[in-house]
Amino acid sequence: MNPILLVMTTATYRARAFVDAAARSGIPIVVGSDREPALGSLWPERFLGLDFDDVAKSVRRVEAFASAWPIAGVVAAEDDGVVLAAAIARRLGLRHAAPVAVARARDKRLMREALQRAGVPSPWFLSASADEDAAELAHEVEYPCVLKPPALSMSRGVLRANTPAEFAEAFPRVVQIMRDAGIGDPEVLVEGYVPGAEVAVEGLLTDGRLRVLAVFDKPDEMAGPTFEETLYVTPTRLDAETCRRVEAVTSDMCRALGLDHGPVHAELRVNDGGIWPIEIAPRSIGGLCSLALRFRGGVSLEQLLLRHAAGEDVGDWEREPAASGVLMIPIPRGGILHAVHGVEAAREVPGVDEVRVTIPMGHAIVPLPEGHRYLGFIFARAERAAGAESALREAHGRLSFDIHTE
Amino acid sequence: MITVTEGARAKILELMKSQGREGLALRFGVRGRGPGGFVYRLAFIDASERDATDRQEEAAGLTVVIDADSAPLVEGASIDYVEQAGGGGFKIDNPNPLWADPVALAVQRILDEEISPAVATHGGSVTLIDVKEGTAFIQLGGGCQGCGMADVTLKHGIEARILEVVPQITAVVDTTDHAGGHNPYYQPAKGGRSPYGA
Numbered sequence: 203m204n205p206i207l208l209v210m211t212t213a214t215y216r217a218r219a220f221v222d223a224a225a226r227s228g229i230p231i232v233v234g235s236d237r238e239p240a241l242g243s244l245w246p247e248r249f250l251g252l253d254f255d256d257v258a259k260s261v262r263r264v265e266a267f268a269s270a271w272p273i274a275g276v277v278a279a280e281d282d283g284v285v286l287a288a289a290i291a292r293r294l295g296l297r298h299a300a301p302v303a304v305a306r307a308r309d310k311r312l313m314r315e316a317l318q319r320a321g322v323p324s325p326w327f328l329s330a331s332a333d334e335d336a337a338e339l340a341h342e343v344e345y346p347c348v349l350k351p352p353a354l355s356m357s358r359g360v361l362r363a364n365t366p367a368e369f370a371e372a373f374p375r376v377v378q379i380m381r382d383a384g385i386g387d388p389e390v391l392v393e394g395y396v397p398g399a400e401v402a403v404e405g406l407l408t409d410g411r412l413r414v415l416a417v418f419d420k421p422d423e424m425a426g427p428t429f430e431e432t433l434y435v436t437p438t439r440l441d442a443e444t445c446r447r448v449e450a451v452t453s454d455m456c457r458a459l460g461l462d463h464g465p466v467h468a469e470l471r472v473n474d475g476g477i478w479p480i481e482i483a484p485r486s487i488g489g490l491c492s493l494a495l496r497f498r499g500g501v502s503l504e505q506l507l508l509r510h511a512a513g514e515d516v517g518d519w520e521r522e523p524a525a526s527g528v529l530m531i532p533i534p535r536g537g538i539l540h541a542v543h544g545v546e547a548a549r550e551v552p553g554v555d556e557v558r559v560t561i562p563m564g565h566a567i568v569p570l571p572e573g574h575r576y577l578g579f580i581f582a583r584a585e586r587a588a589g590a591e592s593a594l595r596e597a598h599g600r601l602s603f604d605i606h607t608e
Numbered sequence: 609m610i611t612v613t614e615g616a617r618a619k620i621l622e623l624m625k626s627q628g629r630e631g632l633a634l635r636f637g638v639r640g641r642g643p644g645g646f647v648y649r650l651a652f653i654d655a656s657e658r659d660a661t662d663r664q665e666e667a668a669g670l671t672v673v674i675d676a677d678s679a680p681l682v683e684g685a686s687i688d689y690v691e692q693a694g695g696g697g698f699k700i701d702n703p704n705p706l707w708a709d710p711v712a713l714a715v716q717r718i719l720d721e722e723i724s725p726a727v728a729t730h731g732g733s734v735t736l737i738d739v740k741e742g743t744a745f746i747q748l749g750g751g752c753q754g755c756g757m758a759d760v761t762l763k764h765g766i767e768a769r770i771l772e773v774v775p776q777i778t779a780v781v782d783t784t785d786h787a788g789g790h791n792p793y794y795q796p797a798k799g800g801r802s803p804y805g806a
Binding site for chain 2: 211212213214215217218221222224225231233235237239240241243244245248249
């Protein structure tokens with residue numbers, strides 16, 4: 203069997219999950235990362251250095267590689283690699299969402315335009331360049347609204363404004379966050395704030411057909427001014443009809459963008475006005491959150507993704523019957539993390555599988571909207587979703603953080 | 609037979625006196641293995657801290673207590689004290705090889721001859737810490753410590769190669785404290801550049 207090319211940066215959260223999945227599935231992999239791999243000289247058939255900022259160059263390199271060691275499929279572990287993975291797949295003639303569709307999904311302005319063209323319900327939106335007069339623009343938009351960078355993830359740089367004054371304050375802050383992220387000529391996406399409960403849909407597309415792997419509730423209210431991701435719990439407690447409509451709108455989003463193959467992770471809001479797409483990403487769930495998903499037989503999401511990329515039929519793989527959830531540990535405040543207390547006590551909460559702090563002691567933690575690192579994760583399983591949620595909340599309540607601000 | 613040099617003896621007695629612990633025995637043994645070879649343990653102990661399986665020797669008027677596991681590894685070793693510009697330290701001269709077990713030797717050979725030279729080009733290092741019941745325990749250091757790709761380097765490279773060449777090994781366990789490294793996991797990605805180069 204030819205290997206699957208895994209595209210991931212050295213900053214990935216998911217190296218272990220994918221490498222373990224490959225070993226457990228017996229699927230060979232080649233790891234393409236953004237630095238020349240340490241062992242690439244020893245095993246050039248296993249490792250590949252790629253320049254994520256120069257897609258054309260990297261595609262040529264993979265093409266040369268594949269002429270010696272053919273590749274069966276391409277999977278991007280996280281957002282950083284999706285555009286490159288799509289371009290590689292296109293050049294090698296492998297099944298994957300088209301580069302143009304992936305690029306649309308990576309840019310929230312293009313995504314909003316595509317959804318609007320396709321008639322998928324969307325809030326109003328506009329795009330403003332960094333040099334626009336924020337005070338003037340503030341009087342041209344409706345409130346409440348949300349300002350967001352088109353191509354950052356993890357809610358980085360996303361701010362709600364309820365008044366022109368808040369808008370005028372938020373706009374330069376979002377621009378600065380984008381500049382800090384290396385975006386030279388920032389454009390800010392401004393869109394109507396959509397109230398309501400938020401859900402996340404984890405899906406897998408096969409030749410245009412969406413299979414929903416899980417619908418997660420996000421039980422913590424996300425009303426701004428920042429939008430920190432915290433709780434994800436599945437199965438959803440939405441009623442069956444609403445859930446069906448959520449899945450249908452997710453499918454519409456994929457069609458509107460042209461996404462037809464591979465994993466997708468969508469976020470939507472549900473209110474009396476209907477089901478509203480917030481965004482969709484052409485990759486699987488981020489951070490370590492995939493550990494909250496397990497399929498019958500203890501199969502991981504990464505195993506499923508590798509098998510799918512290898513062309514196997516994964517249509518009958520079902521999520522385990524238990525409810526499960528993950529809490530992305532909220533950042534209490536900015537500063538230097540000196541200690542996290544209560545981790546063992548949190549692990550002892552019935553139903554809690556694991557507690558992982560992912561920012562090392564002595565390192566800075568930065569809250570949203572500037573922050574872009576997870577403080578840590580708590581995972582729980584229970585018979586029902588409410589049980590998983592309460593286990594996560596109780597475990598979190600047992601943690602305390604020693605953060606020095608001086 | 610352990611040798612304690614006159615310099616080491618004088619320093620040990622000085623330390624015992626300064627700590628008010630005169631008359632104690634010297635615990636000597638191997639705590640583990642590191643990039644520089646054996647990692648030794650030197651401590652003052654009283655009678656209650658001795659184990660029935662410990663070996664006891666007299667050297668330079670001192671009682672030296674060696675645990676049973678360490679005894680064959682330090683046989684013939686000499687404990688010296690060396691004064692240096694930046695401060696003195698105990699120096700152990702040990703004639704024993706790092707590994708006696710042929711399986712551990714085979715793993716060490718792969719690390720020495722194949723893995724370490726390649727990893728060193730990235731400022732990293734790989735140390736075999738122990739081999740027990742078919743499991744090789746290793747530690748990554750330098751640039752590897754905390755790198756997000758450490759799992760890939762370990763599982764996809766180091767472990768795969770060791771399992772391929774040394775059939776007695778069934779698992780390789782990373783004992784590294786990655787949170788303490790220079791390239792800690794989950795550092796921010798290069799940051800959300802627009803796919804259009806904006």
